[in-house]
Amino acid sequence: MSASLPSPEEKPEFVRSMFAATARRYDRMNRLITLGQDQTWRRLVVEACQLPRGGALLDVGAGTGDIALEARKRRPDVRVVASDFTHEMMLVGRAKAGAEDLPFVEADALKLPFPADSFDAACSGFLMRNVSDVSAAFAEQRRVVRPGGRVVCLEITRPATPIWREIFHFYFHRLVPRISAWLSSNPDAYSYLPASTLAFPRPPELARIMTSVGLRDVTHRTLMLGTVALHIGTV
Numbered sequence: 001m002s003a004s005l006p007s008p009e010e011k012p013e014f015v016r017s018m019f020a021a022t023a024r025r026y027d028r029m030n031r032l033i034t035l036g037q038d039q040t041w042r043r044l045v046v047e048a049c050q051l052p053r054g055g056a057l058l059d060v061g062a063g064t065g066d067i068a069l070e071a072r073k074r075r076p077d078v079r080v081v082a083s084d085f086t087h088e089m090m091l092v093g094r095a096k097a098g099a100e101d102l103p104f105v106e107a108d109a110l111k112l113p114f115p116a117d118s119f120d121a122a123c124s125g126f127l128m129r130n131v132s133d134v135s136a137a138f139a140e141q142r143r144v145v146r147p148g149g150r151v152v153c154l155e156i157t158r159p160a161t162p163i164w165r166e167i168f169h170f171y172f173h174r175l176v177p178r179i180s181a182w183l184s185s186n187p188d189a190y191s192y193l194p195a196s197t198l199a200f201p202r203p204p205e206l207a208r209i210m211t212s213v214g215l216r217d218v219t220h221r222t223l224m225l226g227t228v229a230l231h232i233g234t235v
């Protein structure tokens with residue numbers, strides 16, 4: 001399949017095989033494409049989870065585990081679980097320093113294998129653009145988080161300001177596919193990135209989707225000139 005978006009039925013397999021093929025280079029490409037900002041954003045995600053002392057955090061679509069590892073570094077008192085449906089991404093994560101006893105659970109974000117109310121927060125970083133049903137994925141995160149806990153979503157978005165929108169468009173449509181063709185054995189992966197970003201709801205619409213699945217007090221802010229959005233909702 002070429003780089004355009006797969007149908008909702010094809011999407012899970014397309015996404016899984018794309019991340020399986022890029023797993024070993026994923027962290028390196030991420031640092032490069034986000035100009036080294038990705039780790040700073042992950043710290044913000046952990047803070048936004050507002051975990052209680054001794055609480056539990058689920059990182060959905062954890063990939064190579066960077067949010068989960070950041071959470072453990074900042075909050076050693078918290079029990080962190082990383083889940084993802086791409087085995088190869090988690091293999092890279094498992095080999096990282098500090099991940100020796102981090103549980104990686106192979107699971108679909110649309111069907112999480114955890115009982116209701118079993119976490120104090122659920123978070124995701126750059127996952128939601130990839131799922132075939134955004135509402136269903138938020139509903140699952142809401143289900144596994146106890147009342148009063150948080151659901152936090154970090155995702156790429158399109159800037160609202162025209163000038164930044166143009167620059168963003170050039171960067172994601174022209175430069176990113178070239179960088180990825182240079183670094184990756186699967187350049188489709190990084191032309192899928194701009195295509196999936198264009199198709200993804202803008203921040204106010206994403207906030208409405210979160211509210212529609214029962215999350216309360218949904219707020220959002222944008223980072224890096226409006227190219228990344230952080231959404232926070234309460235169960």
Ligand SMILES: C[S@@+](CC[C@H](N)C(=O)[O-])C[C@H]1O[C@@H](n2cnc3c(N)ncnc32)[C@H](O)[C@@H]1O
Nearest residue numbers: 019061062063084085086089108109125126130
């Ligand atoms: C862009 S990576 C993000 C990884 C990590 N959260 C980070 O911040 O770097 C997206 C991850 O979401 C996972 N993913 C996509 N759709 C999924 C689904 N339906 N269920 C579980 N994981 C999924 C992919 O396997 C991939 O590891």
